Amino acid sequence: MAIVGGGFVDQGLLVELSERGVVLIGADGGGDAIGAAGLVPAAIIGDLDSLSDRAGWEQRTRVIHIPEQITTDFQKALYSTQAPVTLALGMTGKRLDHTLAALSAVLQYAPTRKLMLVDEVDVALAVVGPIAFHAGARERVSIHPLLPISFERSSGLLYPMDGLLLEPGGLIGTSNEGTGGLVEIVPEDDTPWLLILGKERLWDLVEQNTPT
Numbered sequence: 001m002a003i004v005g006g007g008f009v010d011q012g013l014l015v016e017l018s019e020r021g022v023v024l025i026g027a028d029g030g031g032d033a034i035g036a037a038g039l040v041p042a043a044i045i046g047d048l049d050s051l052s053d054r055a056g057w058e059q060r061t062r063v064i065h066i067p068e069q070i071t072t073d074f075q076k077a078l079y080s081t082q083a084p085v086t087l088a089l090g091m092t093g094k095r096l097d098h099t100l101a102a103l104s105a106v107l108q109y110a111p112t113r114k115l116m117l118v119d120e121v122d123v124a125l126a127v128v129g130p131i132a133f134h135a136g137a138r139e140r141v142s143i144h145p146l147l148p149i150s151f152e153r154s155s156g157l158l159y160p161m162d163g164l165l166l167e168p169g170g171l172i173g174t175s176n177e178g179t180g181g182l183v184e185i186v187p188e189d190d191t192p193w194l195l196i197l198g199k200e201r202l203w204d205l206v207e208q209n210t211p212t
Helices: 011-019 030-036 054-058 073-079 096-109 199-209
Strands: 002-004 024-027 043-046 062-065 085-089 114-118 122-127 131-145 149-155 173-187 193-198
Touching (some): 002 073, 024 030, 085 199, 096 114, 122 199, 193 199
Parallel strands (some): 002 085, 024 043
Antiparallel strands (some): 122 193, 131 193
């Protein structure tokens, strides 16, 4: 499943997602972004203050109006849906407050579902616990702490993370690099954190995190 917001959205990627059978959900005005790609979302969810032509959309798909203002449209779409892997497009960029709100939602839901933020450059996977994946030599591998988190050990990275404490406002793991081959990152607990790779790694991460 992919939840689409009103930030930057790669329309070509939306078409590819649809062709691969990924269910597209519009978070309020994200429904218009899906429509701009010539597609129809399976549903549009939100307070609907940004959606154009609500009546027209109601004739084409399911429109779920959730008027409460305690949560964002991204959060509304998250608590209204279930999927083993959820991509989020259009949740970053354009407005900084929306980007920060998206990161807050990722922190909230990371313990219970696999979430990936996708923008024009990167894919950011919310990780709970250890992870292992393959990375090329000198491939950028960024580790971003959503909360203070200590790492027990790592392998396959140019800059080892053994015994490091990463935290917002302190040491962070931007622009580490793979040494070529298997990368393993092991935190000391289940605090959520972000693994950020180039967008070209999207389908590798989807495949790795989809239950068989």
